[in-house]
Amino acid sequence: xxxxxxxxxxxxxxxxxxxxxxxxxxxxxxxxxxxxxxxxxxxxxxxxxxxxxxxxxxxxxxxxxxxxxxxxxxxxxxxxxxxxxxxxxxxxxxxxxxxxxxxxxxxxxxxxxxxxxxxxxxxxxxxxxxxxxxxxxxxxxxxxxxxxxxxxxxxxxxxxxxxxxxxxxxxxxxxxxxxxxxxxxxxxxxxxxxxxxxxxxxxxxxxxxxxxx
Numbered sequence: 001x002x003x004x005x006x007x008x009x010x011x012x013x014x015x016x017x018x019x020x021x022x023x024x025x026x027x028x029x030x031x032x033x034x035x036x037x038x039x040x041x042x043x044x045x046x047x048x049x050x051x052x053x054x055x056x057x058x059x060x061x062x063x064x065x066x067x068x069x070x071x072x073x074x075x076x077x078x079x080x081x082x083x084x085x086x087x088x089x090x091x092x093x094x095x096x097x098x099x100x101x102x103x104x105x106x107x108x109x110x111x112x113x114x115x116x117x118x119x120x121x122x123x124x125x126x127x128x129x130x131x132x133x134x135x136x137x138x139x140x141x142x143x144x145x146x147x148x149x150x151x152x153x154x155x156x157x158x159x160x161x162x163x164x165x166x167x168x169x170x171x172x173x174x175x176x177x178x179x180x181x182x183x184x185x186x187x188x189x190x191x192x193x194x195x196x197x198x199x200x201x202x203x204x205x206x207x208x209x210x211x212x213x
Contacts, residue, residue: 004043004050010034016042020053022060022208057208064208074209076111077161103213104155108135111158118162119169126192128173139211142168142203145175156213160206167199 006018006026016039019027030039043050066072066079073082073095086096090110097103116133123129131149138144138154142164145151151172157165170192178185189196 006043008039018043018046018050020050020057022057022211024054024057026050060205060208063205067209068212070212074159074206076158077164100213104135104137107155107158112155115153115158115165115169118165119173122166122169122173122192126170126173128176130173130176137213141210143172145172145179147179149176151176154210156209159209160203163199164203164206167193167196167203170196 004026006028009027009029010032011029013029013031016028016030016034019029021027028039028043061068067074070082070084072079074080075090075092075095078092080092081094083094083096084100085098088098088102088106089096090106095106097106112135119130119133129149130145130151133151133153135155136144136152137156138152141154142157143151143153153168153172157168170189174185174188174192177188186196193199
């Protein structure tokens with residue numbers, strides 16, 4: 001394996017860590033005063049782990065190659081031709097935006113109500129309730145629930161197949177009961193979504209799109 005290039009960050013942390021981003025760039029975090037030699041030894045010791053994750057990222061990026069190249073846009077899991085620089089337009093056959101900053105409003109305006117209807121249906125089925133709901137532009141998560149039951153979903157979830165809307169919605173609704181990822185939380189998840197582990201694995205294939213827009 002050739003010498004890896006990486007972004008190095010020093011902090012008051014006690015140990016060295018490595019983060020591999022979806023585009024295979026590496027971020028190494030190290031304690032202040034840590035030597036370059038020690039950092040390189042640590043990276044070398046994690047070579048197999050790094051190669052494994054880079055391989056997984058390459059598989060994901062291949063699956064989404066036309067999306068990553070901005071040739072197509074996913075709309076509820078379906079790829080449609082995508083244009084940047086035209087007028088804002090959203091149909092089942094084409095998506096066009098003046099600039100990427102217009103994407104959030106375009107998706108929420110066209111699919112937000114459909115998502116919230118599904119969320120309310122899930123509330124009726126599960127008996128779980130939320131206080132408020134909205135959409136946000138997250139770069140590394142699909143949703144977030146605070147201690148008061150206010151839920152924010154990544155608007156890019158609307159790009160994925162609807163089964164993942166259900167998975168993320170149930171996940172966040174379960175956080176209105178357990179604000180953690182404890183065994184009790186996952187037991188509750190399994191009551192409403194027995195196949196949640198499979199859905200979680202499948203959704204990881206779409207994680208690259210959270211960083212694209």
